[in-house]
Amino acid sequence: VSVMHANNETGVLQPVAEISKLLEDRECFFHVDAAQSFGKEVDELKKLECDFLSISGHKIYGPKGIGALYARRPHGNPSPLKPFMFGGGQERGLRPGTLPVPLIVGLGKTAEFASQEHLSRSQLAKRVKDQFLAELEGRGAIINGDRSCCQHHVLNLTFPGVDSEALMLAIRESLAFSNGSACTSSSYKPSHVLSAMGLEESAIESSVRLSWSFNVDQIPTSALIQTFSSLSAT
Structure with a gap:
């Protein structure tokens, strides 16, 4: 199940916490597209239980071309993610290629600022x-x-x-x-x-x-x- 947390055209928020509860006893994975809400709806996302959560750097005033995917390891089991590109062993073997260090640092720093300043x-x-x-x-x-x-x-x-x-x-x-x-x-x-x-x-x-x-x-x-x-x- 994949749900966009905040719609990018209207700003309407979907009840992802309630959806997560409904899926607790289901044999499925829950992915939340948080590109529009990460760094803004901080308190809700901190409490959210989901298997995957994706974010994008430019949505929080970070560099373009960088994002992140949170993947939960339920009960300590390996992540169910499988690579669709092969070559190097970067990103735990999931995505080969030289890591863009400046973009990664930029994303990390803007995420830090967003976390500190989201209320104001x-x-x-x-x-x-x-x-x-x-x-x-x-x-x-x-x-x-x-x-x-x-x-x-x-x-x-x-x-x-x-x-x-x-x-x-x-x-x-x-x-x-x-x-x-x-x-x-x-x-x-x-x-x-x-x-x-x-x-x-x-x-x-x-x-x-x-x-x-x-x-x-x-x-x-x-x-x-x-x-x-x-x-x-x-």
Whole structure:
């Protein structure tokens, strides 16, 4: 069973702890994709019982091209992982090749910073989000995803009647965002995430994804509202 902990388009968190409990008596392995949540949902991940957990360095402001896979050895037994590449004996024989030491050190250091600062970073992101949504209230924007179980630094919004591409181009001098995940930036197909959530294609075409770092203290809401209103009137 493989579950994405935090969705990269909406920021919605899946109940991985509850899923882990349901799988306790099942003869299966449980993998959690924590690329979007590692270094952010620290307390939950510390308590999580899973067989495998994967992370990515650039999601916590580390170098690109480096990640890690946690693999549990249940009851001291060998890991069930099998190599699919062969050659050197690096990484306990699972993945041959010269290890990128600078990237590994970079990942380790940024993980250390994230662990130390995750509470303050989360509080800052939440403050920005709350202020942004308060300023957007009554303007017609629709939040995609359950706000009660969503990360503080990610938002997916639908601006009814406005093409997301037009919105991105019109406001690009003030605000940079996307109408999908970076993983599918070369694809012009409607978001499969929003489709799975039951949104109509017209709503998906009017939806954008915003995310911000702990270094951002506010989102230029007035520019977004003005641009949205202008495009809505055309």
